Amino acid sequence: MDPRTRISIANDMHDANIAIENGEHLKVIPVLERIVKSEPQIHVAHYYLGMAYARDRNYTRAIPELRKAIELQPDAIMAHYEIGVALFEVGDWETAATHFEIVVDKNPKWADARFSLASVQARTDRIPDALANLVLVVEQKPDHYRANLLLGRILTLKGQADVALPYLQKAAALHADSREAHAFLADALERLGRAADAQRERARAAALKRPPAP
Template identity: 30%
Template sequence: MSWWKKILAGDGGSIKPQRLDYLNEGLALERHGDFEGAITSYQLALRDEPANVKVLQYIAIALSRTGRQEEAIRHYRRALELQPDLAGAHYGLAFLLRRRGDLERAAEHLRAFLSRPPRDPEMARWVDHARVALAEIDGGEGGEVTA
């Protein structure tokens, strides 16, 4: 082993490349309003872990905020393929489908979300929002409800 590698490795062991935390980088970019940068970071995170449902949901959220609804829908659907009871993906997908006029499928995802709602008291407003949206769909009002 060369002296340079020994210095970098410290104990003379092998050098392990440092993995970047693309998920946290994406979250930070999103907090600062850089949704395109966040999407890029999330895509890199997915390259490392293509079955990470958390990353799939975050990228779907960022895509929907940039007007890329169809891409967001694909990511939510992929997350649900991997974890069918994923409440957040059902919630997000329901409102994207509703916005595009697919009320029947939106209602299916709202029902799936409400069948296992988050128990966290801070999530109560989202549960109420889903109930109201489902009631509007079932009642035939069909008015747009924003997520």
């Protein structure tokens, strides 16, 4: 590759990164497609193209590009994370877990990545692993809404509503407009014999389901 082409591609990669961050992913897809066709060994071009496809929810096109980025640079942690998200979206939870595990192993304090790992573990019947990771997430980020919600729900379904209650209360407080949080909290309260409190939370959940009054 001649120096002029190298500089041009570097500029295109910079522009692509900014565009994707600004939600303008569609406009960079044609440029990135041309680059990966002419220079297929540039891993970051495959990575940004995969990200752009994923932001457009075109996961079937995103996954091969992200996979190629990882093939070219196996330690590209963000590519592992992005392909994990894409695989989660298409329901390939087992494969998603392998990529999230790589990310968490390299970045153990990345709470959102650990939550993503816990989510796929919960969906693949690896409940003890999911619980352990969710506990770590809420220890790292006590206000992590989704981790509190999922942890509380799993514990409730395991017959540990008393342990689940603080997490579900936290989730409902963090997102008072979440129908799911109030419904899950109501279920835990019902299992604890707190019928009146459960009814109150169910009413809140039901109110959130209704369209606003004209």
